[in-house]
Amino acid sequence: MPEGHTIHRLARDHHRWFAGAPVTLTSPQGRFEEGASALSGRTVRAVEAYGKHLFYVFEDGPVLHVHLGLFGRYRMRKRPAPELRGAPRLVLGNDEREVRLSGPTACEILTRAEQKAIFARLGPDPLRPRAPGKRFVDTVVESRRQAGAAILDQAVVAGIGNVYRSELLFRIGVHPATPCREVPRAQWARLWTDARQLLDLGVRLNRIVTVDPTERGQRTARKLARGERVYVYRRPTCLRCGSRIETLTVYQRKAYACPRCQPRPS
DNA sequence: GCCGAATGCCCAA
DNA sequence: TGGGCCTTCGGCG
Numbered sequence: 001m002p003e004g005h006t007i008h009r010l011a012r013d014h015h016r017w018f019a020g021a022p023v024t025l026t027s028p029q030g031r032f033e034e035g036a037s038a039l040s041g042r043t044v045r046a047v048e049a050y051g052k053h054l055f056y057v058f059e060d061g062p063v064l065h066v067h068l069g070l071f072g073r074y075r076m077r078k079r080p081a082p083e084l085r086g087a088p089r090l091v092l093g094n095d096e097r098e099v100r101l102s103g104p105t106a107c108e109i110l111t112r113a114e115q116k117a118i119f120a121r122l123g124p125d126p127l128r129p130r131a132p133g134k135r136f137v138d139t140v141v142e143s144r145r146q147a148g149a150a151i152l153d154q155a156v157v158a159g160i161g162n163v164y165r166s167e168l169l170f171r172i173g174v175h176p177a178t179p180c181r182e183v184p185r186a187q188w189a190r191l192w193t194d195a196r197q198l199l200d201l202g203v204r205l206n207r208i209v210t211v212d213p214t215e216r217g218q219r220t221a222r223k224l225a226r227g228e229r230v231y232v233y234r235r236p237t238c239l240r241c242g243s244r245i246e247t248l249t250v251y252q253r254k255a256y257a258c259p260r261c262q263p264r265p266s
Numbered sequence: 267g268c269c270g271a272a273t274g275c276c277c278a279a
Numbered sequence: 280t281g282g283g284c285c286t287t288c289g290g291c292g
Contacts, residue, residue, distance in 0.1 A: 002273060052273095052275095069286095070272060070286085071285045073286075073287080162272090234272095
């Protein structure tokens with residue numbers, strides 16, 4: 001489930017589990033054998049996330065960069081772990097536990113300079129403290145693109161994926177096809193604040209929940225049942241008003257909108 | 267068992 | 280704009 005919240009949650013967990021002591025790395029699948037043996041036995045200084053990118057900073061410089069892409073996935077096991085079927089790209093662990101990574105788009109060793117270059121091409125990440133929301137707003141208010149394209153572009157804002165895209169636009173009542181410049185600045189500022197809060201909730205719950213629980217008669221987001229955690233994403237009808245959900249392609253991906261809660265631009 | 271879709275992104279044309 | 284990469288899973292027979 002790799003949007004920004006997933007990656008930040010992984011960074012938090014992996015930092016707690018592995019930072020400050022040596023780890024061992026192997027590549028049962030084989031495609032990261034050289035990298036794994038180059039890093040194995042070294043100490044992880046910190047694990048950090050930026051947008052959808054995950055970085056393990058090792059002492060003395062090298063950085064393990066992981067990007068899950070659409071299919072990548074981690075599984076955690078306590079050690080000693082039984083032999084398992086399947087051959088993950090990377091197994092990283094210590095005496096206590098291991099994490100098994102399969103299907104990533106990227107699993108590679110970078111220099112710190114290369115890591116900084118990735119940071120430099122990403123927009124502000126709402127999950128990072130002191131992220132410059134103003135930079136995001138300044139970019140989108142001037143953009144000639146559709147709102148649904150701009151906020152999925154990682155150079156504009158880092159960490160929003162296809163689920164949060166549709167949900168965030170729903171929550172400010174903006175149709176994904178609306179030209180950015182038709183959305184008032186204050187609305188964009190609201191979307192940024194909303195993104196921070198929703199993604200942060202996503203990290204804590206380890207799950208995407210965008211629905212206000214009071215709308216469903218619940219006190220907390222945690223209590224929402226499957227089927228009432230999003231308003232429009234992949235739903236047949238709007239969770240708020242029951243209208244049939246419209247689907248459209250924006251920026252190469254399927255977007256979802258409620259024609260009543262998010263009127264199309266004129 | 268097969269097929270298509272999926273919370274992503276890169277590259278060629 | 281379209282295809283490729285990579286893996287898992289649910290729906291369909």
